Amino acid sequence: MSEKAKPLVTAAWLLFLVSIPLWLDNAYLLHVLIVTGIFIIAAMSLNLLLGYAGQLSLGHVAFFGIGAYASALVSLGFKVTLWPQWALTVEPKPVWLAMLTGMLAAGASGWFIGRIAFKVRGAYFVIVSISFAEVVRLVAVNWVELTQGPMALNNIPPVEAFGFVFYRKPANYWLVLGIAIASYVLIRRLVHSRAGRAMVALAENEALATSVGIDVTRYLVLAAVVSATMAGTAGALYAHYVRIVDPDVFLFIYTVTMVIMVITGGKGTLAGPVVGGLIFGLLPEGLRAAAIAPEAQWIVYGALMVLVVYFLPQGIVPALKKVRG
């Protein structure tokens, strides 16, 4: 592809993506696309930590869930007793403010995890991040006064902005698409900058990175905060789209799904999580449509994943780049 054709191809892709709800007359498929889009945003955020800064956060779903819960709670309003005589009451707030709170809460927990990652690296960081997600899940299950526990937070209001309610699926689709594109642009800016290079340097060779003056802690924390905020945004979108949040949003399987999307697509590439996300997000539906027996669907899913990882260990996007030359 020549340099001149690139913007045209990008524009054609965008046009195609934007036009989907106009001709896709299938509410269920649109729903699948919306949920896949939300997961792609989360996978892109994981890619920043895993693919660029080189830190495997196996508790990434914690940021997603914290974003979902914080946003849902602020939009619904809540009352908790923090001390026997002291209760905190929050009245229901507009959804945009709630989502902002969700992003901030996720970002703050990202800061916390980033600081920890400075102390523990490698396998230890993986364990700490898994434990973090598990602890947050247990809080969501057991702090019934705040989270309703397994009864879930219900009737979460849909996104509303400038008097427009994102109630129907096409509106939600465009909202998710817009935020996904914004996330992509933000990550691209970061990656092609001094900050992104510092993250890569940290992943590649930490001793050398510090020797040329890179404050690795600072950039690790930056990666974690941006990544967590983005995952929290995805979580908030999820909460106001499906309009119910229960502690299952913290399940380990969701982190695994994000990792699969990033690894198969190509970690450390911009398009990787998008490609991996589309394939492994839409695959279960495709298999169902192909009328494969339900018990065989996940076997096919797993087999395909193993094949991709085995034959394209760098991921699909780097493999395609190599083929092109």
Added chain:
Amino acid sequence: MIPILQVRNLSVRFGGLTAIADMTMDVREGEVLSLIGPNGAGKTTAFNAITGYLAPTSGGIAFRGKSLKGMRTDAIALLGLVRTFQKTSVFGGRSALDNVLIGLHLRARQTPLAILLGFPYVEREERELIEEARKILGFVGLGKREKEQASALPYGDQRLLEVAIALAAQPKLLMLDEPVSGMNPSETAGFMAKLAEIRKLGITVLLVEHDMKMVMGVSDRVVCLSQGRIIADGTPAEIQRDPEVIRAYLGERFRRVVGGNA
């Protein structure tokens, strides 16, 4: 004039093992000072202590009059003290150009917020940085290899790339840890010429090296360490005649071969 680097009574102990004992030396602005000595003498340990990779047990280090006590490596680099590593150390998965761009970290002014918000100056600065990185790659002689992945470069070129990365960090004092180990004689000769050019840029050089032809050829002064102690300090000619240095490190053969025509 104050020496650019002052090491005072520096000691480093690992448990019961004394790696460096009471080391005192100065590096003067603009000179090339070589640190020689047998393996295990404490040369690399001294490098690590000076650049903040490990905390000295006792003693002090000052760079341009400022104490480095308790400072992290990246903060020390910011002051202008940059080192390379004994074992080849590049950002292997990235292109040669990217390697030098990473080295230019301290020269860039862009902040995380400006980057995320896409301020126009960020892109302008990126273009300038790429120009600068190409210049540095050209300087070390890797101009034609900018697109190649660092780990795929021949060994000698990787060593040059390391120096390019260090130069990108704008050192005032460049510390090279065995830069020509593994290079063939013609590559070593090329590197010596490069070192003379680096010197002309006003960069002071502290060198650890086993290649005596190079050490004697490029150094203004030589310090010899043995078993953690400085046993000699002088010009290359003085060091070659020093009986202590010959006994501990150079060997009798050296006196006959090189020392004879010195």
